[in-house]
Amino acid sequence: MERRITISNIQLMSLIAITSIGTSSLYAPATLARYAERNSWFLVLAGGAVGLLNLYVFLWLNRMYPDKNLIKICMHLLGPLVGGIVALGFIFYFLDITSWVLREFSQFFIIALNPIIPQNWYLIAGVVMCLYAVFHGLEVFARVTEIVFFITVATLLTIYLLLLNQYHPEYLFPVLEEGMIKPLSGLMISTSWFGDMMCVSMVLQHVRKTKRTMAYATWAIGITTILMLMSVLSCTMLFGAQTTETFTYPIVSLIQNIKLFRNIERFDAGLVAVWVMSSFIKITVYFWAAVQGLKDMLRIRKPRLFLIPLACGFFLCSKYKVWGLIELATFYDKQAWYFVSFQFFIPSLLLLIALMRRDSHKRRVSS
Amino acid sequence: MNGNKTVLSDDVTENKRLLNERMQGTEDLVMSDAFNGQGEALTVCYLEGLIDSRRLEQTLVLYMENKRLFPAFRTDSKLHSIEEVTDCLVSGMTVLLFTEPAYGVAIDTLGVQLRNVEEPPSEATVKGSRSGFTESLYNNLALIRFQFPAASLKVEFRKVGYLSKTTIAVLSVGGITNAEILGEVHRRIGEISEDAILGSNDIEEWITDNRGTMFPLIESTERPDRVVGALLDGRIAVLVQGTPFALLLPFVFLQAFQVSEDYSWNYYIGSAMRVLRLLSGLIGMLLPAFYVATVTFHHELVPTPLLQSIAAAKEPVPFPAVVESTAMMLAFEIMREAGIRMPKQVGQAVSIVGALILGQAAVQAGIVSPIMVIVAALTGICTFTLPPTMMNYVIRVLQFGMTFLASLLGYVGITVGIIMLLTYLASLRSFGVPYLGPVAPFDMSELTDVLVRRPSTSKNRRPSLFRAINLNRNRGKTR
Numbered sequence: 001m002e003r004r005i006t007i008s009n010i011q012l013m014s015l016i017a018i019t020s021i022g023t024s025s026l027y028a029p030a031t032l033a034r035y036a037e038r039n040s041w042f043l044v045l046a047g048g049a050v051g052l053l054n055l056y057v058f059l060w061l062n063r064m065y066p067d068k069n070l071i072k073i074c075m076h077l078l079g080p081l082v083g084g085i086v087a088l089g090f091i092f093y094f095l096d097i098t099s100w101v102l103r104e105f106s107q108f109f110i111i112a113l114n115p116i117i118p119q120n121w122y123l124i125a126g127v128v129m130c131l132y133a134v135f136h137g138l139e140v141f142a143r144v145t146e147i148v149f150f151i152t153v154a155t156l157l158t159i160y161l162l163l164l165n166q167y168h169p170e171y172l173f174p175v176l177e178e179g180m181i182k183p184l185s186g187l188m189i190s191t192s193w194f195g196d197m198m199c200v201s202m203v204l205q206h207v208r209k210t211k212r213t214m215a216y217a218t219w220a221i222g223i224t225t226i227l228m229l230m231s232v233l234s235c236t237m238l239f240g241a242q243t244t245e246t247f248t249y250p251i252v253s254l255i256q257n258i259k260l261f262r263n264i265e266r267f268d269a270g271l272v273a274v275w276v277m278s279s280f281i282k283i284t285v286y287f288w289a290a291v292q293g294l295k296d297m298l299r300i301r302k303p304r305l306f307l308i309p310l311a312c313g314f315f316l317c318s319k320y321k322v323w324g325l326i327e328l329a330t331f332y333d334k335q336a337w338y339f340v341s342f343q344f345f346i347p348s349l350l351l352l353i354a355l356m357r358r359d360s361h362k363r364r365v366s367s
Numbered sequence: 368m369n370g371n372k373t374v375l376s377d378d379v380t381e382n383k384r385l386l387n388e389r390m391q392g393t394e395d396l397v398m399s400d401a402f403n404g405q406g407e408a409l410t411v412c413y414l415e416g417l418i419d420s421r422r423l424e425q426t427l428v429l430y431m432e433n434k435r436l437f438p439a440f441r442t443d444s445k446l447h448s449i450e451e452v453t454d455c456l457v458s459g460m461t462v463l464l465f466t467e468p469a470y471g472v473a474i475d476t477l478g479v480q481l482r483n484v485e486e487p488p489s490e491a492t493v494k495g496s497r498s499g500f501t502e503s504l505y506n507n508l509a510l511i512r513f514q515f516p517a518a519s520l521k522v523e524f525r526k527v528g529y530l531s532k533t534t535i536a537v538l539s540v541g542g543i544t545n546a547e548i549l550g551e552v553h554r555r556i557g558e559i560s561e562d563a564i565l566g567s568n569d570i571e572e573w574i575t576d577n578r579g580t581m582f583p584l585i586e587s588t589e590r591p592d593r594v595v596g597a598l599l600d601g602r603i604a605v606l607v608q609g610t611p612f613a614l615l616l617p618f619v620f621l622q623a624f625q626v627s628e629d630y631s632w633n634y635y636i637g638s639a640m641r642v643l644r645l646l647s648g649l650i651g652m653l654l655p656a657f658y659v660a661t662v663t664f665h666h667e668l669v670p671t672p673l674l675q676s677i678a679a680a681k682e683p684v685p686f687p688a689v690v691e692s693t694a695m696m697l698a699f700e701i702m703r704e705a706g707i708r709m710p711k712q713v714g715q716a717v718s719i720v721g722a723l724i725l726g727q728a729a730v731q732a733g734i735v736s737p738i739m740v741i742v743a744a745l746t747g748i749c750t751f752t753l754p755p756t757m758m759n760y761v762i763r764v765l766q767f768g769m770t771f772l773a774s775l776l777g778y779v780g781i782t783v784g785i786i787m788l789l790t791y792l793a794s795l796r797s798f799g800v801p802y803l804g805p806v807a808p809f810d811m812s813e814l815t816d817v818l819v820r821r822p823s824t825s826k827n828r829r830p831s832l833f834r835a836i837n838l839n840r841n842r843g844k845t846r
Binding site (some may be wrong): 008010011029109113114116117121122125126128129133136140141143144146147150265266268269270273277280319 | 783786794
């Protein structure tokens with residue numbers, strides 16, 4: 001009998017926030033500016049609203065089946081065959097996301113930090129680090145997430161704060177000159193970033209529930225939205241929308257504008273720390289979710305034996321997935337529906353089916 | 368009761384023979400026959416040198432006069448077997464053997480030359496209590512009782528080691544200490560199956576949660592005031608006969624940065640010193656790694672004037688930064704170890720060799736850069752700010768690992784190292800208490816209590832970290 005794994009509300013909040021902002025806030029301003037120019041903040045708000053909805057879908061599903069994760073809910077609702085296929089789809093998605101983020105993780109260093117070290121080294125470091133955390137299990141990396149959350153939030157806030165005297169608020173005007181509908185063309189991609197918190201579907205059953213769980217989860221989306229908003233706003237106010245669009249990682253350029261006491265500049269090291277830590281959490285939680293899903297689906301007794309083969313698989317997949325950042329970014333941009341469908345559409349469908357079945361069950365009971 | 372014990376016989380010579388046989392014919396065993404005032408025959412047995420002969424004489428004279436053994440009685444029950452007698456003899460008692468009926472009486476006459484109470488060398492303070500533990504368990508208990516004369520302080524004795532039968536004492540405070548943790552301590556002590564316990568570290572290794580870690584999961588201290596403070600926080604102390612170190616448990620990572628002197632200074636100063644120690648712990652672990660990463664990979668992140676001076680200093684050095692740094696740190700460690708092991712009379716030689724040859728001459732010869740010497744010196748000094756009984760050796764070891772990672776992947780390597788370290792620390796527990804608490808799992812009020820030294824007047828709650836039962840410190844009054 002396994003000991004029951006529990007994590008706290010704050011840990012849940014940190015997990016949600018880090019998986020959604022940690023990595024995306026670094027390049028979000030550029031992508032969003034492509035769709036909505038100086039009104040990208042609006043896109044963030046809209047994405048945040050959808051993200052909140054998305055979160056409630058998972059919370060609702062969890063309330064209906066408090067001791068089941070997404071994979072088990074699938075199998076329970078749709079039967080072993082159809083449910084099995086959908087569950088396999090989810091597991092594939094978890095595996096896929098893991099290798100995407102891993103590639104993203106290594107790509108950042110090659111482009112923004114240091115092209116001398118070969119990519120393989122970064123990939124291996126990333127895989128080993130996450131493998132180690134998954135080996136120790138959810139409780140342990142949830143605790144690390146708390147620390148990472150504070151470091152990330154503090155670093156990002158410091159960056160935006162240090163640039164305070166360089167902002168040009170007039171770059172934001174005119175506000176929404178083309179109405180509120182047109183900027184929404186980028187909603188899909190904005191939603192897909194917020195949807196990265198879908199890993200909670202596997203985590204929620206382990207949260208020690210209190211009255212405030214809901215509030216903490218909502219706050220997590222709130223914090224995510226605020227930080228994302230700050231990143232978008234400060235980029236727009238510093239560079240203007242058109243320049244922001246041309247950067248690969250606008251926040252790197254942002255940080256290079258910081259100058260303290262004349263000579264102290266280049267705080268990139270802080271950014272490296274944030275990037276490594278948040279990518280670590282994101283990769284780990286999806287890796288863990290995949291292992292957990294496989295364990296429930298295939299009734300594996302010793303999931304730890306599968307960790308090393310899976311990790312090798314991630315390394316190879318990430319290495320040969322795309323040939324470079326441009327392809328990676330294009331996929332994120334153009335194929336956002338792929339992410340959103342697993343993050344939002346299919347879970348919503350599941351919720352709908354669950355609600356209908358409950359209604360019909362109630363009717364049967366009452367009649 | 369005495370299953371396989373040899374019962375004392377009525378024959379004096381037979382008793383002597385049995386005793387001699389049991390004690391392997393040891394030659395420091397004294398057995399002399401005597402008569403008391405009533406004309407009863409008795410045998411006085413003791414181990415020569417282990418007893419205080421003046422004390423024995425006084426007791427015996429009193430006994431002969433009054434046939435009463437009132438002073439210095441530890442065992443008031445009579446001894447009936449050879450094994451009981453030998454157990455008493457080896458722990459420094461004198462045994463009087465009587466015949467018809469055959470029984471023995473033990474008198475405590477232990478007289479061993481022990482150190483006096485001195486200032487603890489490993490945890491010296493500028494301000495605050497100066498007494499430290501000695502090797503005598505009962506003396507140490509007395510020091511604790513002297514500082515904390517409360518009826519609720521409970522001492523439980525256990526004997527461990529099937530040959531040495533070392534006495535250990537488990538200290539807890541009724542109404543504060545969590546009974547579950549106390550029970551767990553007793554359970555783990557019961558599992559000890561070593562033949563002889565020679566020091567508190569033996570106990571530590573047996574009862575720790577994770578035997579494969581180099582991080583201390585149990586604190587050890589030489590200071591009675593620290594033990595009392597820990598007991599009041601709901602922690603448990605284990606004292607071992609023959610060791611001047613008390614074990615305190617549970618122990619969390621951040622406590623390694625606290626010393627009891629924090630409570631002797633003004634609370635602003637105390638808090639500042641705590642933060643300073645945390646900072647120097649970080650510097651001690653990461654500075655060489657940062658230097659190596661910066662010099663090897665990230666030149667662009669250094670302000671240009673500084674970069675120029677680093678480059679100029681490093682120019683004559685033929686080695687990569689990682690070799691230079693590892694060599695310097697290794698040299699530092701060797702000097703530190705030599706400084707401890709060397710007789711005091713030749714101690715000066717180490718400092719001369721260290722300062723002149725390894726520092727100045729090495730730089731002039733172009734073997735290391737002056738900046739590396741500064742880095743190594745600062746790193747070494749930083750690790751010395753932590754109490755040596757706890758974390759600073761661990762930090763020195765980690766230093767090398769971090770430098771290695773930095774030489775492979777630069778800043779990314781350092782961050783990867785930190786994350787893996789955090790993951791590892793998060794997976795540790797000390798008697799069920801998460802090792803990284805109160806940071807993770809996060810608890811704001813506990814965290815401020817660990818990082819900041821609160822004023823005594825506003826310290827009205829005990830930390831809940833150690834699952835103390837009664838969290839309220841000042842009875843009745845809440846402010």
